Every structure is written in C-alpha cells, then in structure tokens.
Amino acid sequence: MSSNIGLGIDVGGTNTDAVLIDLGERKILSFAKAPTTKDDLAKGIDDVLKRLDRIYFPKISLVSLSTTLATNSIVEGVRHRVCGILIGYGPDECPSELKEEVVLIPGGHTVQGEEKEPLDLDRVKAVLHKTKDEIEAYAVCGYFSVRNPDHELRVKRLIQEKIGKPVVCGHEISLQLDAFKRATTAILNAHLIPIIHQLMDSVKRVFGQQRIAAPLMIVKGDGSLMSESVIQDRPIETILSGPAASVIGAKYLLERSGETQNAVIVDIGGTTTDITLLRGGLPRLNPKGARVGNWQTNVIAIDMRTIALGGDSQITLDDGGDLRVGPKRVIPLSYLGYCHAKIHEELIGIYEDRSLPPWRNNAEFWIRIGRRTENGLDPLAEQILSEVTDKPLSLFQLFRTTGRSPGEVQRRLSYLESRNLIQKSGLTPTDILHVTGIFQAWDKEAAERGALILCDRSKIGLSALIQKLEETMDRSMGLQILELILSDSTDSKRRLDECKFCSFFLDQSFRRETLLEHIQFKLNLRDKIIGIGAPAHAFLPSVAGKLGTQAVIPFYAGVANAVGAITSAIVIKEELLIKPFEKGFRLYPSSGMAFYNDLGEATEEGKKRLREITLQKAKEAGAEEVEVFLDEKESWATTPGGDSIFIEKVIIAQGMGNPKMYSDSLSPTLRKNNV
Numbered sequence: 001m002s003s004n005i006g007l008g009i010d011v012g013g014t015n016t017d018a019v020l021i022d023l024g025e026r027k028i029l030s031f032a033k034a035p036t037t038k039d040d041l042a043k044g045i046d047d048v049l050k051r052l053d054r055i056y057f058p059k060i061s062l063v064s065l066s067t068t069l070a071t072n073s074i075v076e077g078v079r080h081r082v083c084g085i086l087i088g089y090g091p092d093e094c095p096s097e098l099k100e101e102v103v104l105i106p107g108g109h110t111v112q113g114e115e116k117e118p119l120d121l122d123r124v125k126a127v128l129h130k131t132k133d134e135i136e137a138y139a140v141c142g143y144f145s146v147r148n149p150d151h152e153l154r155v156k157r158l159i160q161e162k163i164g165k166p167v168v169c170g171h172e173i174s175l176q177l178d179a180f181k182r183a184t185t186a187i188l189n190a191h192l193i194p195i196i197h198q199l200m201d202s203v204k205r206v207f208g209q210q211r212i213a214a215p216l217m218i219v220k221g222d223g224s225l226m227s228e229s230v231i232q233d234r235p236i237e238t239i240l241s242g243p244a245a246s247v248i249g250a251k252y253l254l255e256r257s258g259e260t261q262n263a264v265i266v267d268i269g270g271t272t273t274d275i276t277l278l279r280g281g282l283p284r285l286n287p288k289g290a291r292v293g294n295w296q297t298n299v300i301a302i303d304m305r306t307i308a309l310g311g312d313s314q315i316t317l318d319d320g321g322d323l324r325v326g327p328k329r330v331i332p333l334s335y336l337g338y339c340h341a342k343i344h345e346e347l348i349g350i351y352e353d354r355s356l357p358p359w360r361n362n363a364e365f366w367i368r369i370g371r372r373t374e375n376g377l378d379p380l381a382e383q384i385l386s387e388v389t390d391k392p393l394s395l396f397q398l399f400r401t402t403g404r405s406p407g408e409v410q411r412r413l414s415y416l417e418s419r420n421l422i423q424k425s426g427l428t429p430t431d432i433l434h435v436t437g438i439f440q441a442w443d444k445e446a447a448e449r450g451a452l453i454l455c456d457r458s459k460i461g462l463s464a465l466i467q468k469l470e471e472t473m474d475r476s477m478g479l480q481i482l483e484l485i486l487s488d489s490t491d492s493k494r495r496l497d498e499c500k501f502c503s504f505f506l507d508q509s510f511r512r513e514t515l516l517e518h519i520q521f522k523l524n525l526r527d528k529i530i531g532i533g534a535p536a537h538a539f540l541p542s543v544a545g546k547l548g549t550q551a552v553i554p555f556y557a558g559v560a561n562a563v564g565a566i567t568s569a570i571v572i573k574e575e576l577l578i579k580p581f582e583k584g585f586r587l588y589p590s591s592g593m594a595f596y597n598d599l600g601e602a603t604e605e606g607k608k609r610l611r612e613i614t615l616q617k618a619k620e621a622g623a624e625e626v627e628v629f630l631d632e633k634e635s636w637a638t639t640p641g642g643d644s645i646f647i648e649k650v651i652i653a654q655g656m657g658n659p660k661m662y663s664d665s666l667s668p669t670l671r672k673n674n675v
C-alpha cells in the first residue's frame with residue numbers, strides 16, 4: 001500500500017459521499033454515503049467520515065471536495081443579502097431579475113481601456129454607508145474592466161478598508177467580453193459566498209475533530225482543483241463542481257473497467273441531472289461559459305446540460321393530468337416518515353377528509369432547518385416559523401394553527417423556504433421507487449400514502465402514476481441527451497421541443513406503448529450511457545432502452561463524484577491580449593495595461609507577465625512543481641490594396657501542477673486524469 005492516501009468528499013444537495021483511494025496504486029480502499037444535513041453541513045460530513053475505514057486516516061495526505069451546493073442554490077433560487085456595484089453600466093445593461101440588488105455608479109472604460117467617465121467614489125462611499133450593516137457580500141463590476149480593471153480595484157480596496165465584507169471584482173472571475181454576463185456572474189458569485197464559507201467552516205471543523213491535517217482542495221466546474229483559501233472568494237467557480245467531479249470520476253472508473261472512451265455520462269442526483277459527452281476519454285469545455293437553470297455565466301466549465309430533475313424532485317399533476325417532476329427539490333415522504341413516524345396519522349387524515357380542497361397534491365409537510373432566525377419577518381411568518389420546529393406540519397395543520405387563509409400561509413411558506421429557514425417535504429421519484437420496491441432504505445408506507453393521496457385527488461390509478469413518472473423522466477433526460485449530442489453537429493439554436501414534428505416524434509418514442517398502429521418510432525444512439533449517482537440503476541436502463549443503446553452502471557457509480565474529486569489535478573488557464581494602439585501596441589493583462597512601441601517587445605513582455613501571473617495563481621491554488629505552457633494566436637486582415645493589417649494577438653497560458661502533498665511519482669496519473 002502507498003503512503004499517500006487521498007480522501008475525496010462530495011457534498012451534494014441530498015447526500016454526502018466519501019472515498020479513500022490509494023493514490024499510488026489507484027485502488028479504492030473504502031467508500032461511504034450519508035444524508036447531507038443542510039442546516040449544519042458538518043453533521044453530514046462527520047457522519048460519512050465515521051462510515052469509512054478509519055485504519056487509513058493516519059496516511060491521508062490530501063483531501064479534495066466537490067459539491068453541488070452552488071449549482072443547487074442557483075437552480076433553487078436561494079438568495080442572500082448582497083450588493084452589486086456596477087460601474088459605468090446603463091439601466092438596461094444588467095439582469096432585470098437582479099436589479100433590486102444593483103447600484104449603478106458613474107465610471108467605466110472604453111474598449112481601448114480609456115476612462116469613459118471618472119469614477120464617482122463619493123457615490124460609492126454613500127452606498128457603503130447605507131448598506132454596511134445589512135449586506136453579506138459585494139460584487140464589483142466595471143464596464144470594460146477586462147480592458148482596464150482600475151475602477152474595479154479602487155472600489156474593492158475601499159470596501160475592504162471601510163467595510164471588511166467579502167468582495168470580488170468581475171475581472172477576477174472572467175476576462176471574457178460581455179458586460180451583461182460578467183455582471184450576472186459577479187452578482188451570483190456574491191450570493192454564493194456565504195454558502196461556501198459555511199461549507200468550508202463545516203469541513204475544517206470536522207477535520208479538526210477527526211485529526212485530519214491534510215491540505216484541502218475544491219473541484220471547480222472545469223474539473224480542475226483549487227485551494228479552499230482561493231475558492232472562498234470565488235465560489236461561482238464551483239458551479240457544476242459536483243457534475244465535473246462525476247465526469248472525472250466516471251473517466252477514472254471507465255479506465256479501470258476497460259470501457260469505451262466515447263460515451264454519454266448521465267449523473268442523477270437528488271436535485272439535478274447532469275449530462276455530458278466523453279470524446280476520446282476527455283470531456284469538452286463549454287466555450288460560452290456554464291449555464292445553470294436560466295442563468296448564463298462566463299465561468300469556464302465542462303460542457304454539460306443540467307436540468308432540475310432528480311430523485312428528490314417534487315411530483316405534481318397539473319390541471320390537464322400531465323405529470324410534472326421538479327424543478328423544486330423536497331424531502332421525500334419516505335425519508336420524512338423514517339425520521340418522524342407521526343406523519344402517518346396526518347397522511348391518513350388528509351386521505352380520508354373529503355372536505356379538503358381538491359388540489360392536485362396535498363401530501364406536503366414543512367420542517368424547520370436549524371435554529372437560525374431572521375430580522376424583519378412579519379407576525380404571520382414569525383408564527384409559522386415558531387410552529388414549524390422539529391415536528392413536521394402539513395399545510396392543513398398550518399391553516400388550522402394560524403387561522404389564516406391558504407394564500408396567506410403559502411406566501412409566507414414560500415418566503416421562508418427561499419430564505420432557507422424551512423424545508424418542504426412531498427412526493428418524489430425516490431418515494432415511487434419505495435412503492436415499486438426498487439429502493440427500500442426508508443419508510444415505504446409513508447411513500448405509498450403520499451402516492452395514493454395524489455392518485456385519489458387526480459382520479460388516476462397507481463400503475464398509471466408510475467407509468468407517467470417513467471415516461472416523464474425518460475423524455476426529460478432523453479431530450480437533453482439528444483440536444484447535447486446534436487449540438488456537436490448542428491448550429492441550430494432551436495430546441496427539439498420547438499419543432500412540432502420533433503416534439504411529436506419524441507412523445508411517441510418515449511411512451512411505453514405507442515398510440516399509432518402502423519408507425520413505430522425508434523431512436524438509436526451509437527454511444528453507451530454511463531450512469532453515475534445513486535438512482536442511476538433505477539432510471540437509466542429505461543432511458544437507454546428507448547434511445548436504442550445500453551446503460552452501463554459502474555460498481556462505484558454511487559460515489560463517482562467523490563472519486564473524481566480526489567483523482568483530479570490543478571490547472572490554471574490565463575490569457576493576455578495585444579492590440580495596436582496609436583503608433584505602438586498595448587497589452588491587456590489582468591494586472592493592468594501597458595504600452596510598447598514594438599510588437600516583438602510587447603510579445604516577449606506579455607509572455608513574461610503571463611507566465612508570472614499563471615505561476616502565481618497556480619501556487620495560490622495550492623500547486624507545486626508547476627509547468628506553464630504558452631501558445632500564441634495572431635489575427636490579420638487584408639486591405640483592398642493587398643496590404644496586411646495586424647488586428648490582435650492572444651497569448652494563452654496553461655499552468656499544470658500537482659497539489660501539495662502528492663509525491664513526484666504521481667504526476668503521470670494526475671496528468672492523465674486532467675481536463
């Protein structure tokens with residue numbers, strides 16, 4: 001056995017997974033799974049560590065963590081008290097959904113990096129004085145800050161000196177042009193800072209108790225690693241962290257089993273399903289930036305589709321009898337009943353009480369998350385929060401207790417949910433798996449009662465409900481798989497559902513029984529589907545069958561995210577732009593502009609600066625023995641007279657290094673698993 005043992009942990013929205021791997025022999029030594037405890041993440045982390053073989057703990061030389069918390073928080077709309085300071089932006093140049101969190105400040109630069117308007121620091125000081133006691137984190141984004149970050153940096157220094165709250169600039173997250181997308185990314189990053197701080201505090205507290213002193217790394221959305229000290233300011237880079245780790249983990253497991261290097265990887269979690277393509281053994285990065293839910297960011301991440309569909313997605317039926325799965329994640333009734341047996345009495349009461357309104361799903365409960373309180377709640381919200389404690393209460397129990405109308409109570413419940421003070425429980429695909437006997441970890445009776453209530457209110461049979469669920473999940477996942485594959489070969493921006501014939505074809509293909517006598521609809525994928533995540537064995541064989549391919553579920557599929565977390569590497573990517581300016585050439589690095597008379601001199605200085613920046617960032621990320629690779633791309637144009645005109649030069653740097661505590665002999669392994 002090697003002296004280097006790696007501990008990989010994945011903190012998901014539903015479960016926390018962990019693996020111990022002998023990094024020298026590439027052998028999985030121990031693995032475990034435990035429920036994620038959102039009110040106190042330390043409990044779930046501590047629980048999963050206790051389920052590992054502790055004999056290996058003294059030899060742990062590195063810990064690496066992946067998490068879907070940032071992704072899930074964005075998908076579920078979790079918000080914190082943040083302030084986005086946008087410099088030089090107009091009213092229509094920031095996301096309308098985030099406008100209440102934005103303050104517009106005069107300033108900004110031009111595309112050449114020249115000051116468009118002087119920075120109004122007095123206005124900034126007034127904003128800070130007004131918000132300092134209520135804001136948890138700040139985002140600072142200047143117009144064309146990727147060309148000149150001066151205004152952003154001056155505001156950041158002011159916030160650090162006057163307020164001392166977390167603050168990150170737009171150019172620190174991305175150097176891509178697109179003011180709108182950069183502002184969106186920076187503000188979402190601010191919302192995630194309190195979440196990642198809570199996670200880091202929980203992890204380090206548990207490690208202290210377990211006497212684990214190894215360096216801690218975090219998986220970014222591109223599958224590479226970053227030190228926890230750096231990621232605390234830039235948590236937006238952890239969006240799609242869990243799915244990225246699952247891709248790296250799937251690749252690792254495929255190499256061990258000798259499977260094909262071309263595949264569709266489908267990671268089914270409790271909250272989301274993530275789909276990506278493996279081509280030649282490597283995942284593809286998304287050049288447009290990661291998209292999560294309705295938000296388009298400019299965070300570099302693995303190219304994948306993320307949909308709000310998982311084992312814990314809430315099941316409802318609309319007025320037309322169509323089954324909906326998600327996007328909201330809820331606590332499965334089977335798990336709630338496992339923890340709180342008294343909900344059976346209320347479920348029986350809901351089923352038998354015919355005086356209740358005929359809503360599509362009345363088997364809903366709410367339970368308190370932790371003991372955190374919040375200022376500014378109205379009396380009804382305060383009353384609901386005091387009633388919803390360790391004992392879950394149904395919607396009807398809350399109506400009776402508060403004496404208020406359903407609309408009033410539901411509005412307060414929605415607000416308390418958005419503030420992460422309470423959590424809803426309802427019927428989920430996990431519950432249906434209990435009903436069918438595929439999964440039997442928790443309370444089957446509670447799941448059955450919830451399903452029967454939905455069937456009774458909706459006037460359908462239980463078998464019909466199960467069939468609708470299968471068809472809905474098959475179609476949702478199948479649609480995303482097809483669109484991702486087709487994006488390789490077509491430039492069409494239309495979704496398959498926007499084409500009437502395509503939508504009809506998909507409807508027929510994913511039905512268990514076609515309604516047409518003389519036509520059979522079939523799909524045939526050339527690639528196998530590799531299933532990752534605990535529910536993969538339950539849902540993917542059906543999807544694969546309807547897509548005309550095979551589902552492969554590796555033995556360690558349930559903890560693939562944790563496997564990927566500890567088998568990844570540190571990769572830093574930077575670039576620098578050189579453009580003609582007046583009678584010379586101007587450099588646009590992230591550290592600030594510089595001017596040179598000669599293109600060759602500008603290029604050499606650019607390479608020097610870029611190498612230094614990349615090395616510095618790689619070391620900050622926790623790497624040692626960093627190798628930096630440089631590449632150049634020039635753009636020229638030809639005039640009508642045949643003369644060549646220099647447009648720009650881009651110098652690209654990639655720094656690769658092993659996390660500290662890895663031995664030199666592991667370098668080939670890390671490089672092989674690198675994205």
